[in-house]
Each structure stands twice: as C-alpha cells, then as structure tokens.
Amino acid sequence: MNPDQALLQRFAGAPLVIDSNPLATALDTRLVSLDRVAGVARLTFNPGPQFVQGRGVVQGGIVSTMLDFAAAYAALATLPEGQTAATATITVNFQGAVRAGEVTVTGTVERAGKRLIFVRAQIHGQNPGESGRILAAATSVMTVLPDGPPAG
Numbered sequence: 001m002n003p004d005q006a007l008l009q010r011f012a013g014a015p016l017v018i019d020s021n022p023l024a025t026a027l028d029t030r031l032v033s034l035d036r037v038a039g040v041a042r043l044t045f046n047p048g049p050q051f052v053q054g055r056g057v058v059q060g061g062i063v064s065t066m067l068d069f070a071a072a073y074a075a076l077a078t079l080p081e082g083q084t085a086a087t088a089t090i091t092v093n094f095q096g097a098v099r100a101g102e103v104t105v106t107g108t109v110e111r112a113g114k115r116l117i118f119v120r121a122q123i124h125g126q127n128p129g130e131s132g133r134i135l136a137a138a139t140s141v142m143t144v145l146p147d148g149p150p151a152g
Contacts, residue, residue, distance in 0.1 A: 002084040002147050005076055008034065018043070024069060027051065027062070032104075034077055039109025039119075041073035046102050058098040063123065067092060067138035070107030071119040075142040078112050085117060085142040096135040098123055117142040 003020035008031075010016065016031045018024040028046040035041075043066070051062045068090055075085045107121040119140045125133040 001081075002076070004073065005079075005081075005084060005147065007031070008073065008077055015044070018069075021069075023065065027066065029069065031073065034073070036077045039074050039078040039112065039117075041070055041077055041107045043070050043073060043105050043107075044102055045069075045105065047100065049100075052100045055097075056100045058100060058103065060092075060094060063094065063098050063136050064090070064092045064138070066103060066105045066123065067107075067121040067136060068140065070105040070121040071138060071140040072107070072142065074107030074109050074121070075112075075117040075119050075140075078109055078117065079144065082147050084145050084147040086145055088116070088141045088143045090138055090140040092136065092138045094136050096125060096130065096133060098135050099127060102126070113144075115144050117144060 007020040011031055011034050018029040030044045032044055033042040045066050047058050047062055051059055053059050105123050107119055110118045121138045122134050123136045125135050
C-alpha cells in the first residue's frame with residue numbers, strides 16, 4: 001500500500017505528523033484536517049533554515065513541493081483502497097513571499113474522474129498585513145494508478 005494512503009487511514013482528526021515521506025519529515029509536515037467526501041486536505045509545514053533564502057523567504061522549489069503535497073493528499077483522500085495517484089502536471093503561481101515559520105497549505109479536488117483528478121492548492125498569508133491573501137497557488141492533474149509495485 002502507498003505509505004501516504006496508509007497514513008491517511010490513520011488520521012483521526014487530530015494533527016498527525018507525516019512520517020511516510022522523508023521530505024515531508026524534513027519539512028516538519030502535519031496533516032491537520034481531511035475531508036474525504038469533499039477531497040480537501042489541510043497540511044502545515046515548518047521548513048527549517050536549510051529551506052529558507054535571504055530575508056526569511058522559503059525557497060520557491062520548496063513552496064512548490066508544499067503545494068504538491070497538499071494536492072496529492074487531497075487526491076489520495078478521494079480514492080478507494082487499491083488505487084493511488086501520482087502528479088502528472090503541476091503549474092505553480094507565486095503571488096507573494098512565503099516567509100519562514102508555520103505555513104498552512106490547503107489542497108482541494110476540483111474534479112475527479114476514473115483516470116485523472118484535477119486539484120488546486122493554495123498557501124494563504126498568515127503574517128500581519130497579509131492574512132487571507134494568496135501567496136502561492138497551484139493547479140495539478142493527478143493520474144490515478146493501481147496501488148502496488150510498478151509494473152516492469
């Protein structure tokens with residue numbers, strides 16, 4: 001079973017440390033809410049100094065990674081046992097600086113089909129003066145795959 005799917009099954013409503021992926025662990029990631037019916041996943045990250053550039057801004061590749069994690073967890077939440085998903089495409093738009101500290105990212109399934117899941121993810125500002133403002137957003141297409149080892 002996909003380790004991230006197994007982690008989603010363990011989620012009981014209280015924040016859960018994401019320990020199913022080494023990069024998620026390095027980013028101090030937690031799953032804080034999950035709505036399987038609506039396909040919404042909310043995660044928090046607390047990227048350490050190795051992920052922060054000058055002036056306390058989180059590096060853009062890490063911002064993209066956080067958006068991808070949220071999109072993937074939202075998609076995975078909607079799938080039945082025996083299926084998993086992988087990112088086919090992701091488009092990221094940076095609209096403001098994501099500062100170091102706790103970052104909340106929300107992934108939302110827009111449309112789910114048998115083979116593709118369309119997802120959006122957003123990071124909203126949490127510092128004074130930017131509360132609620134979108135700092136980064138992504139749209140993603142996830143490919144639905146059978147769970148288990150890759151063929152071939």
